Amino acid sequence: MHSAPLPNASRAVRPHGPLVIDIEGVTKLYRMGAETIHALRGVDLQIHRNEYLAIMGPSGSGKSTLMNMLGCLDTPTAGRYEFASKNVAVMSDDELADIRNREIGFVFQSFNLLPRSDALHNVELPLIYAGLSPGERHERARAALENVGLGERIHHKPNELSGGQRQRVAIARALVNRPSIILADEPTGALDSRTGVEIMALFEQLYEQGNTLIVVTHEEDIARHARRIVRLRDGLIESDGPA
Amino acid sequence: MNRFLYEFTEAFRIAFAQIRANKMRSALTALGVIIGIVAVTLMGTAIKGIDVGVDRSMAGFGDNVLYVGKWPWRDVDDWWNLRNRRPIRTQYAQQINDWVAANPNSPLIVSMPVAERNSTILRGEYKLTNIYTVGSTADMPRIMRTDIREGRFFNEFESESGRAVVVIGFDVADALFPGESPIGKTIRVSNQTFEVIGVVARQGSFLGLFSWDSQVVIPLNAFRRYFSTTNNSEIRVQVDVTRMAEAKDELRGLMRRVRQLGPEQKDDFEINEQGAIREQLDPIKNGIAIAGLFITGLALFVGAIGIMNITYVSVKERTKEIGTRKALGARRRTILLQFLIEAVCICLVGGVAGLTVAAGLSAVVGAVAPSFPLVFSTGLVVTGLVISVLTGVVSGFAPAVQASKLDPVVALRYE
Numbered sequence: 219m220h221s222a223p224l225p226n227a228s229r230a231v232r233p234h235g236p237l238v239i240d241i242e243g244v245t246k247l248y249r250m251g252a253e254t255i256h257a258l259r260g261v262d263l264q265i266h267r268n269e270y271l272a273i274m275g276p277s278g279s280g281k282s283t284l285m286n287m288l289g290c291l292d293t294p295t296a297g298r299y300e301f302a303s304k305n306v307a308v309m310s311d312d313e314l315a316d317i318r319n320r321e322i323g324f325v326f327q328s329f330n331l332l333p334r335s336d337a338l339h340n341v342e343l344p345l346i347y348a349g350l351s352p353g354e355r356h357e358r359a360r361a362a363l364e365n366v367g368l369g370e371r372i373h374h375k376p377n378e379l380s381g382g383q384r385q386r387v388a389i390a391r392a393l394v395n396r397p398s399i400i401l402a403d404e405p406t407g408a409l410d411s412r413t414g415v416e417i418m419a420l421f422e423q424l425y426e427q428g429n430t431l432i433v434v435t436h437e438e439d440i441a442r443h444a445r446r447i448v449r450l451r452d453g454l455i456e457s458d459g460p461a
Numbered sequence: 462m463n464r465f466l467y468e469f470t471e472a473f474r475i476a477f478a479q480i481r482a483n484k485m486r487s488a489l490t491a492l493g494v495i496i497g498i499v500a501v502t503l504m505g506t507a508i509k510g511i512d513v514g515v516d517r518s519m520a521g522f523g524d525n526v527l528y529v530g531k532w533p534w535r536d537v538d539d540w541w542n543l544r545n546r547r548p549i550r551t552q553y554a555q556q557i558n559d560w561v562a563a564n565p566n567s568p569l570i571v572s573m574p575v576a577e578r579n580s581t582i583l584r585g586e587y588k589l590t591n592i593y594t595v596g597s598t599a600d601m602p603r604i605m606r607t608d609i610r611e612g613r614f615f616n617e618f619e620s621e622s623g624r625a626v627v628v629i630g631f632d633v634a635d636a637l638f639p640g641e642s643p644i645g646k647t648i649r650v651s652n653q654t655f656e657v658i659g660v661v662a663r664q665g666s667f668l669g670l671f672s673w674d675s676q677v678v679i680p681l682n683a684f685r686r687y688f689s690t691t692n693n694s695e696i697r698v699q700v701d702v703t704r705m706a707e708a709k710d711e712l713r714g715l716m717r718r719v720r721q722l723g724p725e726q727k728d729d730f731e732i733n734e735q736g737a738i739r740e741q742l743d744p745i746k747n748g749i750a751i752a753g754l755f756i757t758g759l760a761l762f763v764g765a766i767g768i769m770n771i772t773y774v775s776v777k778e779r780t781k782e783i784g785t786r787k788a789l790g791a792r793r794r795t796i797l798l799q800f801l802i803e804a805v806c807i808c809l810v811g812g813v814a815g816l817t818v819a820a821g822l823s824a825v826v827g828a829v830a831p832s833f834p835l836v837f838s839t840g841l842v843v844t845g846l847v848i849s850v851l852t853g854v855v856s857g858f859a860p861a862v863q864a865s866k867l868d869p870v871v872a873l874r875y876e
Contacts, residue, residue, distance in 0.1 A: 291788060291869045312792045319790020326873070330785040334478050346471050347790040349464025391789070 231445045231460075235267025237303075238398050238430060239288060244297030246283050246453075257283035259453035260297070265432065267398065270425045272441035272461070273434045275450035282403075284450065285434045289324060289401045290317045302398060319347050323392025325402035329384045331376040337363060337387045338372040344395045362390040366420060382413035389420060399430045406440055418443045468795050469802075476803040479775065480810070490771045491811035494852060497761030498815025499822070502837075502845050504757040506823050508750045509836040515742055525702040526604055527712055527732050529553070530695045534737040546729045547720070549694045551576050551681055554598065556719050557698060557712075568701040568708035569715075573600040575695040576684045582677065583649040584637040592633060593676040594650060596684025604699045607673070612644040612659035615680050623682025627655035631663040632674040653687045655679060705734075761848070764811065765856040772804045772860035783864055784872030797865040804857025805850055812849025816842055 246258040258280045265271060265288075275281040286292040287299065290306055293314070299306045301317060309317065318324075323344075331340045341359035350358070363372050366386040376384050385405060392400050402421070406414030421443065425431055433444060441447050442461055449456040480487040528534075531546050551574035558572050576596035582589045599620040601607065607614060611634075615626050627650060634643050634657075643657040661673045700708035709732055716730055776783070783796055823837045 286870050289788070291873070312794075315787060315790050315792045318788060324788045326785070330781065330788075330873075332782065332785075334482060343786070344789045346467050347464070347786075347792070347795065349467060351463065352467075395790075 232268050232425070232428075234269060235430075237264060238267050238301065239263065239265040240298070240300040241287075242298040244287065244294040244299055246280075246287065246292070247295045256453050258287070258294070261453075261455055263448065263455065263458070265399070265430070267430050268425075268428055270421075270431045270443075270445045271433070272444035272447045273432065273450065274436060274438075274441050274447055275456075276436065278452075279450040280453040281434055281436075281450050283453075285401065285403055285432075288399075288432060289322055290314045315347075319344055320395060321398040323395065323397040323400040325385070325388050325392050325400065325405045327404040327407040329376070329388045329408070331384060331387055331391075333376055336373045336375050337368060337379070337390075340376070340387055341391045341394050344391060348395055358394055359390070362394040363387070365393065366390045380413070381409050382416055385409060385413075385417055386420065389417075389424075393424070393429070399432055400424065402431065402433045404435055405433060406435075406437075414440070468798060472795075472799045472802040473806070475799055476806040479803055480806060486771065487807055487810070490767050491807050491814065493764030493767035494761070494808050494811025494849065495764075495815040495818065497757070497764035497852070498812050498845055498849060499819045500757035500760040501754065501848060502816060502819040502841055503822060504753040505841050505844065506819070506837050508746070508753065509838065509841070511746050511749065513836050515739065515746075524735055525699055527698045527700055527709065527734055528695055529698065529712070529716060530731055530733060533731040534733040535741070549696060549730060551596070551685070551694050551696075553696050553716070553719055554600075557696065557715060558600075560715060567711060568704035569711060570699040570701060571600055571603055572696055572698045573597050573604050574681055575697060576681060576688070577695070578651075578688055580651040580677070582633065582637070584646070587637045589633065589636055592650075594684075595676060595678045596681040596688070597678060598681055601678065604697055608662040608664075610660045610662035611642060612657070614659055620680040621682065623680050623686050625653065625655045625683055626658045626680065628659040628661060628678045629657055630661050630674045630676045633677055634660045650677065650679065651688065655683075761852060765852045768804050768807060768853060768856040769860060771807070772800055772857050773863075775803065776800060776860045776864040780867065780872050780875040783867050784869050784875065787867070787869035788873060793865040796867075797861045800861035800864050801854060801857045804861070805853030808849045808853030808856075809846070812846055815849075816845045819845075
């Protein structure tokens, strides 16, 4: 994948905000029959507001497990995980759901849009779970879609949109509840390279607007857009530094 | 609270989108519920119809009438004691009426005698056997509801003189005089010639209960002249229904005086009321209701299994969607609600369709066979809808719980 060299100005590292994610000594064990798999063997990671971070690693490195952990979809077997100073490790399913709803915006590789709902309703979904009134939901979802350049297509269904447009809808959905972090899992994995570049440009724009981005990828080209790269291998952090 | 409301409306939105997207599947699943609801509601109308049929048959009796007879209207263990009771005499009615005339404040109003037997009735080549034949007085229409369709009831004079006149029921008239008026014609009742002077309007019958339709009435004095009155006589007394207990006491005292019973002697007669018939019918009715509802309930149960099955399929198909919704902040109850409402919606669609079919069927039955008592009521509609919702909740619950408990990580990875 070829990405155009980015202008220097946009490579500027924005000043960090307060600590959002604080992970210390996190391990995760899976039991597969008689076998126990150590997906994470003791990971320490601090992420601040306004960071743009890429998590890299080959398959089996624990990358997905760490992402699920960061996204509060899963809880660690051992270790400490604080999200905005709240201890996630001891939360119930519903408390985790509320954290995901308010604090985390997910962008999936295969977009995960509801096929029978139009773009506007797809973007409204997190706001329904947040308990916003229909009027407020429409307004904010429309604004989020305009922000990703889809103001003209709010009533299109996913099958009436191109892959890049679908991912923009998904990004609008991730942004709409003003989360603390945006967690993208291989966001360009299902797109052609040109569209992938557009999406990465959109991420750059979101970073400029002050969002916190975490991109999980196995592609160096994609990871290079971030300001910081964390590399995993065999359930441990191999390196953590500026891109 | 608002959040719950929005989740609720969202769940309905999803449910209807889902039903629309899987029309055939939803229709087939709903069909199970439709059949169940049709079966249950038709059973309900039939049970309700039994009540109405009983009421209709009872209307001739009137609930303000006491029946003095030899036998009680209930099962007795010591029938051998009762069978030796002296017969009830038809002339008691006159004695009671005389007493009523002398005591205008009595709760007893008027009394009529009933002598009864079964007769064979002939008219030309037409022959009817086992026709319930009543001998009574001109007071009868005051006590029994007697709608005359044609002609008239016999009057005081005919009653006193025992003229050979007869008032016949609708079915009797229909059988003996097809397509012609019976008034003024003669029939033979147990080989005695009677002139038909009246036909009673059709009443309809149910469960073989009393019906005007298949009986004939002649003046008591004519009955006395031609037939024996010692067997099967009865006195009917119309009373003030608001003073029922008092009326029974007074009638009992009066009867004891009439029968000249000493203070130490037990009653040798029985005062019955129509409530006793109802009490005898209730266990039969309840038996029919329980058996009927159980059998038709099985149809609904099969429908419920269909709903449960399709909801499991729906959960499986949409595992990834469930994962996405959970990632976006849907709580367990949100997912639970979504699938429950989906199951309930299919059941409601089935329920409404089923009720429509049932209403149509009972309308058709009502038009084709008016005497068959089917009663379709608003209460039944409400019950039908409640049953539909309950079916949806019960059958959707297990799959919905399964969906709500899905691990979001596993669900998101599901393809």
